[in-house]
Amino acid sequence: MPLYQIFSIQSHTKVYIWKITESFNELFRSVILKDVSLARVEKMKAESHQKGFLAVRKLLEIAGYDDFDLFYDDFGKPNLKDQKHISISHSNEFSVIAISDYNLGIDLEILKDKTLKLAPRYMDVSHLENLSTADALEKATIIWGIKESIFKIKNEPGISFKDHIFENKFNGKDGKCKAELRFENQLELFEIQYQLIENYVLVVAFMSV
Ligand SMILES: CC(C)(COP(=O)(O)OP(=O)(O)OC[C@H]1O[C@@H](n2cnc3c(N)ncnc32)[C@H](O)[C@@H]1OP(=O)(O)O)[C@@H](O)C(=O)NCCC(=O)NCCS
Structure with missing residues (x-):
């Protein structure tokens, strides 16, 4: 197809x-x-x-x-x-x-256990509290996709997923959220959309206007 x-x-x-x-x-x-x-x-x-x-x-x-x-x-x-x-x-x-x-960033990620296992390396794991394993995997994958997408927008060496890109609290189910890049004394805001496509997560990020 x-x-x-x-x-x-x-x-x-x-x-x-x-x-x-x-x-x-x-x-x-x-x-x-x-x-x-x-x-x-x-x-x-x-x-x-x-x-x-x-x-x-x-x-x-x-x-x-x-x-x-x-x-x-x-x-x-x-x-x-x-x-x-x-x-x-x-x-x-x-x-x-x-x-x-x-200017935008898009990221498609397959749902795989490794993304959840590695979560402490790239995200605030308190955002996965009280979720079932399946929901935590989905949300961690969305967050990974958010970080990749924002990186693709900015395209600047030195941006660290863990230290510079922060997703606001969101429930992981309503298809949108916000995130921030705090890098080199600047704060930039991003609007995020996400959805499931089969066993993949698709994330699209735009800079907030
Ligand atoms: C560049 C990067 C975002 C690509 O993401 P990926 O998940 O490996 O691969 P994807 O399939 O989603 O994206 C690949 C596409 O991204 C695009 N891309 C590559 N480098 C890019 C950049 N610097 N800026 C924007 N887009 C970029 C390209 O179009 C590429 O596909 P193509 O070369 O076939 O056209 C990623 O590899 C990366 O380097 N991230 C930053 C490093 C980092 O901080 N990693 C993890 C830290 S915990």
Whole structure:
């Protein structure tokens, strides 16, 4: 099943989701890559990573772009040649892109026990108190996704998930919350949306205006 879902966030942002069921060859034959992208695909060790990268190019096509419209800065943040912003994530069998009038971050994470086990390393575990294991896993995964998404917006070396990005208290079920970046004597606020997609958590973050 190639294109899985497209949804809008207000009128400024569109999110495109691909569920990868194709073989590497099927995907590879169906996209045109520039040389630098071809070299990246050839260097990737895992076929799942290659397929995730190629599925992103399929989503670009659906959004009206191609691989030649996408370029990366020195830290790996993707940009489009026009004025729109883009953020990209891939996880196992899903790839997602979000295209927006605003700088944004998107992250897709599969639900896996390790995310909960590692929670003390990246979050305030008091936010998981009194939850069932399943709900705690879901919420920890959302919080991990929040931190990844905010990192993708800011793209600044030195930002630590644990020391600089803080999620406000939220219940983990109503699809939205707020978070803060406290970094280099500045406080920035972010609006977060999240949802479950099968056994994955999708998080989208925007800077508060
Ligand atoms: C860059 C980073 C956010 C990528 O996240 P990830 O979960 O590994 O992978 P995802 O699939 O969600 O995202 C990968 C995409 O992010 C984008 N990306 C990579 N670096 C980026 C950056 N500096 N800024 C914004 N986007 C970036 C790319 O589009 C990439 O996919 P592509 O190269 O195939 O186009 C992450 O690896 C990272 O470095 N985080 C910061 C380091 C950190 O603090 N880690 C944990 C501390 S406890």
